[in-house]
Amino acid sequence: MKTLTRNILRTAITVILVILAFVAIFRAWVYYTASPWTRDARFSADIVAIAPDVSGLISQVNVKDNQLVKKDQVLFVIDQPRYQKTLAQAEADVAYYQTLAQEKRVEAGRRNKLGVQAMSREEIDQANNVLQTVEHQLAKAVALVKENTFYVMAYLEETKLEGVRPGYRAEITPLGSSKTIKGTVDSIAAGVTNASSSSDSKGMGSVDSNLEWVRLAQRVPVRIRLDHQQGNLWPSGTTATVVITGQEDRDTSQANFFQKLAMRLREFG
Structure with a gap:
């Protein structure tokens, strides 16, 4: 009788442990995959990638790697003589085109009196574009996060x-x-x-094997x-x-x- 009771108890404990293990594994699996x-x-x-509009030597660096920077903060300075030379050349071009545009205005005024509407703004637009490009020559050659x-x-x-x-x-x-x-x-x-939508050099479809x-x-x-x-x-x-x-x-x-x-x-x- 004692042996039978002992066997039943062992079996019951084993079954209970198996059920508990199954429930635990099932709940963990549901939690893991649900x-x-x-x-x-x-x-x-x-990430803001920036590049210089004017090439030149860097004469001064005001920041270091991984430093926090703010808006309008100067990062580094491009060699001033080269920058000033480029700016002076652009200003000379602007002055030239402004003079040329004034001549066109005078010529257009004469033609207007003759009843002909003719005035080109290409030169003055080009001069303004050159000026705007050079005035915004900032030293920008880093990537900012x-x-x-x-x-x-x-x-x-x-x-x-x-x-x-x-x-x-x-x-x-x-x-x-x-x-x-x-x-x-x-x-x-x-x-x-x-990847399977690309074509080879002959225009044939390239399909990956699977x-x-x-x-x-x-x-x-x-x-x-x-x-x-x-x-x-x-x-x-x-x-x-x-x-x-x-x-x-x-x-x-x-x-x-x-x-x-x-x-x-x-x-x-």
Whole structure:
């Protein structure tokens, strides 16, 4: 009798443990796969590429790498003699064209008295364009990252786009950090490059070979607007894990052990 009871108890405990393990694994799997997510995400920012209108030697540098700059701040100065020479040449051209335009005005006035309307503004327009071009010869030869324009670009597989809509909330976890940043889906890219749509040098279609039972999902860029700018904590180009939580934020403080474990497993794919 004792042996039978012991066997029943062992069997019951084993069955209960198996059921609990199954439930835990199932809940972790649902948590892991229910929300669209990706580890292929990048912090990005609006980058302004600027180039000089006038070439020349740099005589003075007023900034250093990764320094925060403001509007109208002088970054560096182009060699003044060369700049002044170019400006003087342009001013001389403007004076010439202004004189030529005045002559055209006088000539047009004479023709107007004869009943002929003839006056060309090409020369004066050209002179004005030259003046405007030279007056705005600023020393611009660096790339600037605009402050407070950081966002996250998440590359989600096409199979997960069903649960992604503009306005949906998102959780961003920078790689190597336990901090979670909140954001909102701003937009979804309208298209991605189709490698099979290109043609070779003979105009023939170039179609990539694939296996019928293996189909790789395309990744679509999804832009996520951050709720709060993070400064330079995570520079543009660094990676992060993104989870789309739907129309509302998820209360991560109420997550159980298995949900937290699944959250960390996302870091490893």
